[in-house]
Amino acid sequence: MNINQVSDSVYVVAGTNVNWALVSDGSGVTVIDAGYPRDTEAVLASVRRIGHAVSDIAAVLLTHAHLDHVGAIPTLVEQVGMPVYTGAEEVRHARREYLQQITPMQMIQQLTTYRGARWVTQTLHAVVGHISTSIPSATVGEESALASLPGGFVALxxxxxxxxHTAYFMPSEGVLFSGDALVTGHPLLRETGPQLLPRVFNHNESGTLASARSLAIEQARILVPGHGLPAHQDLPSLVAALRPA
Ligand SMILES: [Zn+2]
Structure with a gap:
């Protein structure tokens, strides 16, 4: 497990081809996204590794309800019982009132390249037995609740x-948690650097691009993406460098 401290309070953990983040204020922890189901033990271990008990988790902020971001949440809800906050529309997705996720057929189509076949194998291993994970307790992260969590956040x-999909900005340390709205790498991408995920993952491609551009926040100087390495660079210049799809 690779834990990368990117600012005073923010730790980024690399799981199975996906990141989650931990924000500590000394007594409590906010968890942002939660890896694949197979990453559950690693999520719990990462909280302990930064010096906290799992019971210190004050809330989970969810950028979106894809399987590679919700993995440890059912276990955390059971063990800790903290709230799980996401955007108003994403609450319905988290509860699986509908599903906007790569389909089995689209995954099979990735098998034609070495890069794709390796990713499919790793993904199947990471989700086996948990394909139908849902988060029934997901609720809307209201402005005042997010502001008072360890770290203090604004939903975007x-x-x-x-x-x-909902990104989160932490004004006190200038950290933007972009989830999958803006990434810096992925096993299916050839290059690293600020870009969108491959089209097959995006429910609405033009919306994805517009949202990535909306993240050019002046005060944001550290990017923590859902996939790829964190970037210590201001968001306006990262967004200006967005790699065309
Ligand atoms: Zn996603």
Whole structure:
């Protein structure tokens, strides 16, 4: 497990081809996204590794309800019982009132390249037995609740990758948690650097691009993406360098 401290309070953990983040204020922890189901033990271990008990988790912020971001949440809800906050529309997705996710057929189509076949194998291993995970306790992260969590956050609706995708900004340390609205790498991408995920993952491609551009926040100087390495660079210049799809 690779834990990368990117600012005073923010730790980024690389799981199975996906990141989650931990924000500590000394006594409590906010968890942002939660890896694949197979990453559950690693999520719990990462909280302990930064010096906290799992019971210190004050809330989970969910950028969107894809399987590679919700993995540890059922276990955390059971063990800790903390709230799970996401965007208003994404609450419905998290509860699986509908599903906007790569289909089995679209995954099979990835098998034609070495890069794709390796990713499919890793993904199947990471989700086996948990394909139908849902988060029935997901609720809307209201402004005042997010502001008072360890770290303190502002929700940024960023529809496109999913209709309810929500990024989070932490003004106190200038950290932007972009989820899958803006990434810096992925096993299916050839290059690293600020870009969108491959089209097959995005429910609405033009919305995904517009949302990525909306993240050019002046005060944001560290990017923590859902996939790829964190970037210590201001968001306006990262967004200006967005790699065309
Ligand atoms: Zn996603």
């Amino acid at each position: 609706p960023t529809p496109g990758h999913t209709d309810g």
